[in-house]
Each structure stands twice: as C-alpha cells, then as structure tokens.
Amino acid sequence: MPEGDSVYRATARLHQALAGEVLLASDLRVPALATVDVAGYEVREVIPRGKHLLMRLQPPARANPDFAQPALTLHSHLLMEGRWDLYAPGERWKRPAHTARVVLQTARITAVGFDIAQVKLLPTEQEADVVGHLGPDLLGVDWDAQVALENLRAEPQLGIGQALLDQRIMAGVGNVYRSEILFLSRVHPLTAVREVQNLPALIDLAHRLLVVNKDRPRRVTTGQPGTRDPLWVYGRAAKPCLRCGTRIELLRIASTPTGIERDCYLCPSCQPAG
Ligand SMILES: [Zn+2]
Structure with a gap:
C-alpha cells in the first residue's frame, strides 16, 4: 500500500507536468467512464488527500455562460500496484498498455495511470463524496x-x-x-x-x-x-x-x-x- 509520502511525490510530479496545460486527448479505460472525454479541459492543479490523488480540471470557456460545464475532479487511488508515469510524445511506455487505466495527453506530455484500482470523475464541488471520510491529512496544508x-x-x-x-x-x-x-x-x-x-x-x-x-x-x-x-x-x-x-x-x-x-x-x- 503506498504511503502518504509516495502519493505526495506522485502528485507533485503530475502537478508540475500538467498544471496549466490543456488536455488534447483523454482515454479513461474504466467501464463507467468509457464514453467520457475531458479533452479541452485545462488541468488546474493536482493535489493529494491522504493516499488519494485529486486532479482538478477547468472546463473550456464558453461564450454563453448558460452552457458552462462544471469544474471536474479526476479522482484516483493508487492502492497496491498503481502508479502514474509521464512520457514525452511518442515515447515507448514502460508498462503494458493493457494495464493503463487513464491516459491524458497535452502538447508536451502524456500522463498514464497504470493499474489504478479506483478512477472516478465527479464535479469538483462534490469531492467530499470521495475524500470527505478522511481524517486530517498529515501532509495537507490544513493538517490539524x-x-x-x-x-x-x-x-x-x-x-x-x-x-x-x-x-x-x-x-x-x-x-x-x-x-x-x-x-x-x-x-x-x-x-x-x-x-x-x-x-x-x-x-x-x-x-x-x-x-x-x-x-x-x-x-x-x-x-x-x-x-x-x-x-x-x-x-x-x-x-x-x-x-x-x-x-x-x-x-x-x-x-x-x-x-x-x-x-x-x-x-x-x-x-x-x-
Ligand atoms: Zn529492540
């Protein structure tokens, strides 16, 4: 089981690579999200909550605010075997493609989440549904x-x-x-x-x-x-x-x-x- 510190490091690497970048393509290889596409969303930030990883996504701006989409959070938990790798465009993956659960592509980088047991996409304002049960986060800015x-x-x-x-x-x-x-x-x-x-x-x-x-x-x-x-x-x-x-x-x-x-x-x- 990954500890809070390894999730913290994985999150920091993802944040550094993706924050401020627009997703050009997305591939969420879990049944519940098979038809969901977050291409066009901008990665606002990637933060850890205990052993959970939260990637906050900003929807593309719309001319008509009535059609604005909600900000989304891609939630993942690494559990035992999960890990996120970063690849340059065209670089060969170090793990078998069939173990990839999430593929996110920007102009500069492809982030691949392998063997991630839990992947959910939810409105950012509902994050408490997936991490609200957690006690104070030892590595959180709000540690208490x-x-x-x-x-x-x-x-x-x-x-x-x-x-x-x-x-x-x-x-x-x-x-x-x-x-x-x-x-x-x-x-x-x-x-x-x-x-x-x-x-x-x-x-x-x-x-x-x-x-x-x-x-x-x-x-x-x-x-x-x-x-x-x-x-x-x-x-x-x-x-x-x-x-x-x-x-x-x-x-x-x-x-x-x-x-x-x-x-x-x-x-x-x-x-x-x-
Ligand atoms: Zn002893």
Missing part, C-alpha cells in the same frame, strides 16, 4: 493535530496498530510508517489506544516522519540517509533490532474497516506488550 487526537481518543478500544492505518482517524500513514512510528514510540502494536501513554507525541512523530520524507526518493526513519538500514523494523523480520539486538517479529493485523491483514514489524523488547 488536535482533530487527529480527538479522532484517536474517540476509538479507545481500538489497537493502536489498527488505528494508525485507519484513514478516517488521520490520513497518510501506511504499513511502513506504522511499524516505524510504533517502534520509535516504544509502543506495542496491539496496545489499546486508551493505554498509549503519550498520544500527542505519537501523532507529532507521525507528522514529522512524513514531512521529512515527503521529498525524498528513499524513506528514512533512522535519521541516517545513505546507510544500509534506513528503517528501524519494517521488512526486518528475524533480524536483530538495531537498538537492542532482539529478533524483530512480524505480526499480521487486520485493518479497519476493510479487514485486510497487513504486516506490522516490532521489537518485542523495545515494544513490550502491555
């Missing part, structure tokens, strides 16, 4: 730690490991950051939210980790870019803890509300169960 704290406290029974991935509480933490945040906070993933000693510090840490990594190509939580161990625990099952040498363990934790199990890594010594 207090609301995130209130949302967390409203789920006292929930395991903190589950809560961190619940995008309705706060948006942007994925698998990798979950493990790293809990290790750095010395909290066992199955600890109930109400038992966690310092929730504001944990939220602040999540925010700082995402912000410091948002423009980096490689995620680092150990504070040591360029080392062999950029992460404390994630992906290191059975290896020695970088802090104490204990074997790192792997837990599978069901996510809310989907129930899908995801990997969570921990050091049983640094993060003792309560």
Whole structure:
C-alpha cells in the first residue's frame, strides 16, 4: 500500500507536468467512464488527500455562460500496484498498455495511470463524496493535530496498530510508517489506544516522519540517509533490532474497516506488550 509520502511525490510530479496545460486527448479505460472525454479541459492543479490523488480540471470557456460545464475532479487511488508515469510524445511506455487505466495527453506530455484500482470523475464541488471520510491529512496544508487526537481518543478500544492505518482517524500513514512510528514510540502494536501513554507525541512523530520524507526518493526513519538500514523494523523480520539486538517479529493485523491483514514489524523488547 503506498504511503502518504509516495502519493505526495506522485502528485507533485503530475502537478508540475500538467498544471496549466490543456488536455488534447483523454482515454479513461474504466467501464463507467468509457464514453467520457475531458479533452479541452485545462488541468488546474493536482493535489493529494491522504493516499488519494485529486486532479482538478477547468472546463473550456464558453461564450454563453448558460452552457458552462462544471469544474471536474479526476479522482484516483493508487492502492497496491498503481502508479502514474509521464512520457514525452511518442515515447515507448514502460508498462503494458493493457494495464493503463487513464491516459491524458497535452502538447508536451502524456500522463498514464497504470493499474489504478479506483478512477472516478465527479464535479469538483462534490469531492467530499470521495475524500470527505478522511481524517486530517498529515501532509495537507490544513493538517490539524488536535482533530487527529480527538479522532484517536474517540476509538479507545481500538489497537493502536489498527488505528494508525485507519484513514478516517488521520490520513497518510501506511504499513511502513506504522511499524516505524510504533517502534520509535516504544509502543506495542496491539496496545489499546486508551493505554498509549503519550498520544500527542505519537501523532507529532507521525507528522514529522512524513514531512521529512515527503521529498525524498528513499524513506528514512533512522535519521541516517545513505546507510544500509534506513528503517528501524519494517521488512526486518528475524533480524536483530538495531537498538537492542532482539529478533524483530512480524505480526499480521487486520485493518479497519476493510479487514485486510497487513504486516506490522516490532521489537518485542523495545515494544513490550502491555
Ligand atoms: Zn529492540
């Protein structure tokens, strides 16, 4: 699952390539949008909301305002495998064409969304329908730690490991950051939210980790870019803890509300169960 920071970077690249450009052609290869064409629309901006990507499109100007079309938002979610690539005109795609879900062409560039599981087109004023459920966005300009704290406290029974991935509480933490945040906070993933000693510090840490990594190509939580161990625990099952040498363990934790199990890594010594 992509984390908020990788969606942030994908969004920044798309914004840089497309903002202010008029779409010359569009090909939306999802059944619900097969007949929809947004050629003529101008890309106003591309912004991230948690792990969602919102591309805001301005309709072509009409001489008669009675026939004005609404501003539209192309919403996509990268889920597990999705990615956006940018190509010069005529450049060969690096992925199979049959996995392309969205193709947007401007005079200078072709943006192709591959393996994107969710693609929707809706009036910009109805964006809340697709992202309104999200809690405060850790990388949003409107990040609000207090609301995130209130949302967390409203789920006292929930395991903190589950809560961190619940995008309705706060948006942007994925698998990798979950493990790293809990290790750095010395909290066992199955600890109930109400038992966690310092929730504001944990939220602040999540925010700082995402912000410091948002423009980096490689995620680092150990504070040591360029080392062999950029992460404390994630992906290191059975290896020695970088802090104490204990074997790192792997837990599978069901996510809310989907129930899908995801990997969570921990050091049983640094993060003792309560
Ligand atoms: Zn340890």
